[in-house]
Amino acid sequence: MFVKVLQSLIFGLFQGCLYGIMGFGLSLIFSTVGVMNFAHGNSGMIGVFVGWTVLFLTKNIFLAFLAAIISATILAIFIDKALMKRVKGLSHSAMLIITLGLLLIFEGLAVIIWGTQPLIFPEIFGFSPKIVFLPQSLNKSNIPLIIPGNDLAVFGTIMALLLLLIVFFKYSKPGLAVQARSEDEIGARVIGINTQATDTLSWIFGIATAVFAGLLIAPKTTVNPNMLTNLQFYGFTAAVFGGFSSIVGAMAGGLILGVIEKLVILGLDELFLLLHITSINAVDLQLSIVLLCIIVTLIVKPTGLFGNKYKGKV
Amino acid sequence: MVLETSFFSVSYGRIEALKDANIHIDEHEAIAVIGANGAGKSSLLFGLSGIVESKGLIRYKGNDISSLPSHERVKLGLTLCPENRRIFPSLTTEQNLKLGAFRSKFKKSQLEFVYELFPVLYERKKQIAGYLSGGEQQMLAIGRAMMANPVLLMLDEPSLGLAPILVDQVFKALEDLKKTGLSVLLVEQNAYKALSFADRAYILETGKVILEGNAKQLLSNDRVRSAYLGI
Numbered sequence: 303m304f305v306k307v308l309q310s311l312i313f314g315l316f317q318g319c320l321y322g323i324m325g326f327g328l329s330l331i332f333s334t335v336g337v338m339n340f341a342h343g344n345s346g347m348i349g350v351f352v353g354w355t356v357l358f359l360t361k362n363i364f365l366a367f368l369a370a371i372i373s374a375t376i377l378a379i380f381i382d383k384a385l386m387k388r389v390k391g392l393s394h395s396a397m398l399i400i401t402l403g404l405l406l407i408f409e410g411l412a413v414i415i416w417g418t419q420p421l422i423f424p425e426i427f428g429f430s431p432k433i434v435f436l437p438q439s440l441n442k443s444n445i446p447l448i449i450p451g452n453d454l455a456v457f458g459t460i461m462a463l464l465l466l467l468i469v470f471f472k473y474s475k476p477g478l479a480v481q482a483r484s485e486d487e488i489g490a491r492v493i494g495i496n497t498q499a500t501d502t503l504s505w506i507f508g509i510a511t512a513v514f515a516g517l518l519i520a521p522k523t524t525v526n527p528n529m530l531t532n533l534q535f536y537g538f539t540a541a542v543f544g545g546f547s548s549i550v551g552a553m554a555g556g557l558i559l560g561v562i563e564k565l566v567i568l569g570l571d572e573l574f575l576l577l578h579i580t581s582i583n584a585v586d587l588q589l590s591i592v593l594l595c596i597i598v599t600l601i602v603k604p605t606g607l608f609g610n611k612y613k614g615k616v
Numbered sequence: 617m618v619l620e621t622s623f624f625s626v627s628y629g630r631i632e633a634l635k636d637a638n639i640h641i642d643e644h645e646a647i648a649v650i651g652a653n654g655a656g657k658s659s660l661l662f663g664l665s666g667i668v669e670s671k672g673l674i675r676y677k678g679n680d681i682s683s684l685p686s687h688e689r690v691k692l693g694l695t696l697c698p699e700n701r702r703i704f705p706s707l708t709t710e711q712n713l714k715l716g717a718f719r720s721k722f723k724k725s726q727l728e729f730v731y732e733l734f735p736v737l738y739e740r741k742k743q744i745a746g747y748l749s750g751g752e753q754q755m756l757a758i759g760r761a762m763m764a765n766p767v768l769l770m771l772d773e774p775s776l777g778l779a780p781i782l783v784d785q786v787f788k789a790l791e792d793l794k795k796t797g798l799s800v801l802l803v804e805q806n807a808y809k810a811l812s813f814a815d816r817a818y819i820l821e822t823g824k825v826i827l828e829g830n831a832k833q834l835l836s837n838d839r840v841r842s843a844y845l846g847i
Contacts, residue, residue: 475718478715478718479718481704481707482704482707482715482718485704485705485706485707486702486703486704486705488667488698488702489698489701489702489703489704491665491667491686491687492665492667492686492690492695492696492697492698492702492761493690493695493715493716493718493719493760493761493763493764494686494687494690494691494718494719494764495687495718496685496687547706
């Protein structure tokens, strides 16, 4: 049992870091610009397609990442300057509708340009899985612990990136400006923060992280127009979980969500086995578990686990 | 002359909040702007600091700054301490103050000056600003504005929602600031306090300057007494 729990914990963290990075982007854009970006996953997807195309043409993974991130930056600046700036004064719902429209446009665009056929993205790291046998005292039934090497590398990469992002937003001058802007727009402007610049920066960081997450999971999911749809949903949950106003909260929320998901599945699996239920597979309940997490969080602690209580945006 | 406006107007859509205001502020001068709700006082300050768009000319030290964005104006020394404090609630007191120097170089001496002005902020420097009392938050807002090292400090309703004893404390601090040679543009509902503090004053009514003059003389003006002082 111990090994099974440990295994779920490991898989949970590996999965959760992806939720965390999606949640980070969503909550960054939400807390700064004040809009829930429904096109988040699909903006990332477009970037991954660009990356795939460059990889296909040059066979250079580094260039592919670079091109993907650059396309994310261009996309972000376009969304911010060409679309959001114009409706900003109107209402938040106007901005929301725009992101909803973008979701559909990006999907259509991807289908037109690259087609619906899933495209293969090669493994980025190429590590083999490690199989570990824990000592007998901890492991009575002698089940091996599996640590997928590629997932571990993805986990490490994302955690390093999240750490860098935290440092950037807590200590660098532009990072502090974004934070101040998300706390109070007028307050930020009177101390001389260029809030147009902070908004653009938030869009860039938000969408670039979505592209980055998309590239890392592309070997698993293949490159296709819906590759990030589910992950955006999980990211949204992570952000609700951690509190939309706190970017660190969204990251932590993602990790916790991943672990909860895997542990609940494990528990249900054991329960079904015990009750001889074979008609339901616990893994199929994944999305229901996540939805349940949102509902419970919103009832018990609407500000999220790490949200601050000074404002009521969510 | 630090600041001078001519035919300065601020509108929100079709609503003109401020119409053709001509005001000027000299060096080391404290100006009060008095008026009822909706008279255009806050619009004047928002327009001057570039938070909202405005029409007309703003001359700052002789240069027209009316096309500059708000962050450039802060850099030049035009700092607003906005209504409702607008501090950053989840940051600490000291982080708030340090952010005040966003456009100028952070100087430790400036921070010490603020702590001297408001000793309570020094005691609370590690506390989360959202947990400070209303009076402390107001002091923090003024302190944060001072961190930008302003030439002209604009204050929007610094006494709003404060107990009388705290209002006195805030005005005492403003007196101290005035003595350092700062120009102050103060918008207030508390007309008596503002006129006692200021050198000169403008009275706004429905977006127009209807009266201006020496603050002490305005204190004894019949119209001002009946409309704003309730005497």
